[in-house]
Amino acid sequence: MSATVKPATQTIALFALLTGALFAPMRAFAHASEQAFVLLLPTKVYITSGVLAVALTIVVLALAPQTMSHGLLRAKRLFSKNPQSHSALTMADITSIVTTLLLAWLIWTGLTGSHDPLKNPLPLFIWTLWWIGFVVIQGIVGNLWRWLNPWTGLYRLCTSFKDNPHRVALPAWLGHWPAVIVLLLFMVFALADIAPDSPTRLSIIVGVYWLVIFIGMLLFGDQCLKRVEAFSVLLSFYSQLAWFGRIKNDFLTGFAGWHALANPTTTISAAVFVLVLLGTGSFDGFNETFYWLNSIGINPLEFPGRSAVVTQTVVGLLLATALLIAVYAACIYLGVTLANRQIYDQIGKPVHFRQAFCYLAIAILPIAFAYHFAHFLTAFLVNAQYALAAASDPFDTGADLLGLGTFYVTTGFMNSHHTVEAIWLTQAAAVVFGHVLSVLLAHALALDLFGSARRAIISQVPLAVFMVGYTFIGLWLLAAPRGA
């Protein structure tokens, strides 16, 4: 990065603020030297290439035959399965109950084990294996959460496997709004709390959350999981990007995103949930950049700690999310307005803003997912080692259940030019791929929504500009110097 870059980076960062497009790694797990190597990489060339790749995808799709995007996102049926009786214990119930027991054990070790968050299994399991690892696997493979969530098995056991035993209906008007609020609260906890990794604190929060959701399920049935429990909603969304999926009794496979095309969002609250995912995920990391720290009056080389910036973090998180929603809404509004002007002689029906806002939101999902992967990759590479060590010595008693011997966690791969470059390019490739997939998905959804290729393409112009800009910002954020 040379002196000539600075004005450009400031402009980009300003654009990031204006569009609410913000992102990168969470707590500073990353070694200080990693960014030093990143700053020596030719990131300007990489960023330009990535942005061009997304822009080119848009041009190709606009010129390609109308059937191309649907063709790419068409699923193949692997096999069908007769509907299973839900009135008895299923394998998914058993695996879910095993997960419940595992969670109970983790909470117990969180309360009674080591106070060190990198030695206690609970924070390592929750933040590293589950929040990073499992979420990514779910988004690539398919809906494993159906088998591994810690509620459904016990809930069905408690309700004698009845299909619809709940007494109170969750009001329809609530939509997914409870899940939106839970997601926001979770992100506030993850980014602004001064000790989200503390085993004791996390045990209490996880335990109380599990209990509240379980009581919610007893009251409202599985609607609680589908509309309140933010992680089930999140994982359900991400599973729609996976290569494998199930629609009714058919098990299908297809290119990433096929399931999302078959199952677009239909409510404002579900659409907002997807946008909140991207907005909060983007802010997580932007809040570590020199630009953000400087703008809130913090010296990036002397970060005073989370407690000094709680208000700024919360306000920034909410503002970033609100701005992202606003920019998305503006793009949709402009696109719909432009497309509706193309209706001549009463041929074609006008599309309403609300309809398009909901329908196209799922196209944002691949960007959020790609950021999740890129954002946490280095943290995962380090903390998965701690998780392995903790699995071998869960109570920090010096045990070596896995026979690891003398085991030292290393961050050496963040301390070498070649490995840092490989990691950076992997992150950048994920971000670019996420945007390409978003463009593809948005194009296919627009074709379905507007009915004609011409109107679909015109409607996509503002969103396409947004996605190119977001690619730019995402890659810039990967390359930006960080100080917190």
Next chain:
Amino acid sequence: MTDKIKNPSDATGISRRTAIKTLAVGAGVVATTGTIPGLLRPNQAFSAEPIRIGFQVHRTGIGAAYGRWYDRTTEAVVKRINDEGGINGRPIEIVAEDDGTDPKRGAEVVEKFANQHKCDIAFGTLFSHVVFGSAPRAGELKIPYFVVSEGHHVASGKLNRYTLQPGITDVKSQVEAMAPFISENLGKKVTMIYPDFAFGHDHRDYFSTAFENQGGTILEKIAIPPTETSFTKYFPKIPRDTEVIYHVMVGPAVLTFVKELGEFFGPSRPEIFGFIDSLEAVDMASPGLEFLDGTYFWEGNPRYAQADQTEFDKAYREAVGVDANGASISDSKDVSTYAHMFGCWETLYVVKAGMEASGYKGPEDRQKLIEAVESMSEMPHSFEHPQGAKLFNGKTHQAFGHQYISKVEDSKLVLAHTTSIEDTLYEDEVDYTKQAF
């Protein structure tokens, strides 16, 4: 003022008589406790309650990279002490809590050590702002707080009687001790390049005063804004008659700084002197650092095993799992924070000596422990103090010790000079022993 001693083991500045006296005290402790170092295994020997040491560690936040090595060093020294029979026949039990490199959380953690975990002492903090945030709470709760911070805050008198720094020297003494070597060996006309905030200002103020006292001149003080990531535009400010550049850049742009400095000067450069803080845990063979060949660095503890490596350094390296290049034995790219982490090792040995000298039994003896440490003075170069001999000032609660100046040769740091302890001393700024407990 300076002595040109190359062998750290010869550089103690402590008389043989004193060393024997100290060893005799150690032997007396062994005799009274009935333990013979090296003969006891931890799990078979201890029936007594452990000494609980609250380890305030930077697990997350900006200090995490240091925290990982502080943790590793602490585990190694605790194992060694326990293998040797523990403290007064009691094993050490480490209760580690993450402070998030945050002062508020730091204070909470100290409170947990005192009230919840029933720790005997708190120990381990590196980052100054966390020390500042935590020390007042330690004073209120009357729990001894042994920091490994390098900050001048302890000796400056801003903290309290319960806060001590006996295992690592402070930045003021480090910086001031560089002045004689630079003026006698590198040049009399210095240009300083430093980040424009407290850390850089400390270097600017301590060094310029000390250097001018040596008859040198500071030609220019170039302050770089902390958010800067490119430095080319600042280099033309370096006066042409500069004989030495003194740099202390830190942060993610430090490799860029070195690369651009190399591009600016090309093959003809003045002498260059820096603090290893800039490149702590960075592989000296990293691309762009070739320019540093032939330049000098302060090191708290020589990262590379020297040709005349002492048995103390050898044993310490082996225990922590660090190879001759200062990297982890399991990954040669995983470079340790060698210049700082020895402080954890040495501090816990001071705690052990203090507890044994005071006959420490439990929290009711905390004041005795502090008084015992305050009464310490000379700490000889030994397995307990592998970085070198120390002189502890009980009034200021601060240890003073040798500083190392290394020259980069073929991408390795080769020890060029060891300062005397006298070079590092300055006037007392506080007398904590006069403060009530």
